[in-house]
Amino acid sequence: xxxxxxxxxxxxxxxxxxxxxxxxxxxxxxxxxxxxxxxxxxxxxxxxxxxxxxxxxxxxxxxxxxxxxxxxxxxxxxxxxxxxxxxxxxxxxxxxxxxxxxxxxxxxxxxxxxxxxxxxxxxxxxxxxxxxxxxxxxxxxxxxxxxxxxxxxxxxxxxxxxxxxxxxxxxxxxxxxxxxxxxxxxxxxxxxxxxxx
Amino acid sequence: xxxxxxxxxxxxxxxxxxxxxxxxxxxxxxxxxxxxxxxxxxxxxxxxxxxxxxxxxxxxxxxxxxxxxxxxxxxxxxxxxxxxxxxxxxxxxxxxxxxxxxxxxxxxxxxxxxxxxxxxxxxxxxxxxxxxxxxxxxxxxxxxxxxxxxxxxxxxxxxxxxxxxxxxxxxxxxxxxxxxxxxxxxxxxxxxxxxxxxx
Numbered sequence: 001x002x003x004x005x006x007x008x009x010x011x012x013x014x015x016x017x018x019x020x021x022x023x024x025x026x027x028x029x030x031x032x033x034x035x036x037x038x039x040x041x042x043x044x045x046x047x048x049x050x051x052x053x054x055x056x057x058x059x060x061x062x063x064x065x066x067x068x069x070x071x072x073x074x075x076x077x078x079x080x081x082x083x084x085x086x087x088x089x090x091x092x093x094x095x096x097x098x099x100x101x102x103x104x105x106x107x108x109x110x111x112x113x114x115x116x117x118x119x120x121x122x123x124x125x126x127x128x129x130x131x132x133x134x135x136x137x138x139x140x141x142x143x144x145x146x147x148x149x150x151x152x153x154x155x156x157x158x159x160x161x162x163x164x165x166x167x168x169x170x171x172x173x174x175x176x177x178x179x180x181x182x183x184x185x186x187x188x189x190x191x192x193x194x195x196x197x
Numbered sequence: 198x199x200x201x202x203x204x205x206x207x208x209x210x211x212x213x214x215x216x217x218x219x220x221x222x223x224x225x226x227x228x229x230x231x232x233x234x235x236x237x238x239x240x241x242x243x244x245x246x247x248x249x250x251x252x253x254x255x256x257x258x259x260x261x262x263x264x265x266x267x268x269x270x271x272x273x274x275x276x277x278x279x280x281x282x283x284x285x286x287x288x289x290x291x292x293x294x295x296x297x298x299x300x301x302x303x304x305x306x307x308x309x310x311x312x313x314x315x316x317x318x319x320x321x322x323x324x325x326x327x328x329x330x331x332x333x334x335x336x337x338x339x340x341x342x343x344x345x346x347x348x349x350x351x352x353x354x355x356x357x358x359x360x361x362x363x364x365x366x367x368x369x370x371x372x373x374x375x376x377x378x379x380x381x382x383x384x385x386x387x388x389x390x391x392x393x394x395x396x
Contacts, residue, residue, distance in 0.1 A: 023374075024224055024227040024374055025302070026224065027223035027227060028222070030223075031220050032220065076278055077275040077276060080275050081271065081272065115305070116305040118305075119304060120302060123301050168389075169386045169387070169390035174389065175382075177385065180378050181378030182375070188375065
């Protein structure tokens with residue numbers, strides 16, 4: 001039973017309830033970075049890493065510290081500090097121990113603090129009262145789903161540049177949003193495949 | 198002095214429009230613009246947080262060490278967002294439920310971080326408040342415009358009053374995510390064309 005429901009949460013987070021295309025989260029980096037496939041995938045992997053890590057840290061903090069002491073009201077502040085601190089720490093550790101990795105996606109790390117998907121995953125975990133295992137699966141699934149969406153949009157956008165002739169005002173953000181809209185429309189086709197809340 | 202205030206205001210409301218020109222704060226602009234009432238509540242919330250953050254950051258700008266300024270902004274913003282969340286829960290519980298996690302996500306709305314970093318930390322109180330107000334205003338009117346289109350086509354209503362004739366078939370897609378992308382894309386297209394802006 002538990003195995004099936006974890007798989008369901010995972011699939012739902014990637015396909016039917018994709019965090020970018022259904023919940024419309026993480027749109028600022030989505031629009032600005034999906035101009036080339038390389039930056040899109042670099043950001044994607046950094047996001048997967050940070051989301052999983054912060055969800056792993058935020059769950060125990062919320063359930064073991066904030067709830068017992070009755071201070072759930074300040075959880076926004078706690079979560080955002082944890083996220084900012086984690087990003088900073090990861091950046092420093094990477095610089096020291098994995099310079100190659102740092103060169104590959106180091107520039108994306110500071111941007112992640114204001115990527116709303118990271119905070120959103122932690123908020124969803126509280127609102128839906130997920131268990132620890134479900135939270136981990138949900139975090140990985142959401143991050144993979146976000147990466148999938150941004151990579152697909154970036155790839156389409158790159159091909160579109162070869163065809164050219166987009167109206168002036170539509171170039172850049174306008175066309176990316178239209179592509180994302182069509183992609184979201186196709187993801188609606190997945191709905192009903194798995195159902196979760 | 199007066200001229201500069203006017204310039205700050207006009208920049209916020211049109212030339213440096215946070216949404217169509219800078220592409221900031223898109224997440225919530227897309228996600229909560231399915232109904233006009235949600236758009237107004239969200240716009241009011243963001244405007245309040247902008248004003249309060251502008252007030253505090255520009256007063257404290259000489260005291261904040263630049264190394265930790267990001268995290269300072271975060272804490273200040275998060276504090277005011279908690280206030281907004283509580284007020285919405287108490288005053289309009291239905292809308293608060295509809296907005297769900299998006300109220301908390303005002304914290305990561307890049308308009309506020311962006312303005313704090315680009316403007317409040319360098320400018321005096323008066324200018325910062327004008328800037329905050331005009332940015333909040335343009336965010337709100339954009340959300341309302343998008344929401345009017347989406348609610349009219351998606352539900353056939355505006356502010357829950359029936360506008361479309363009885364035989365009108367709701368465009369369900371407008372109430373869902375794809376509709377948000379399309380309407381905002383068209384909005385950006387139109388306003389960028391008027392502003393004569395290129396990529």
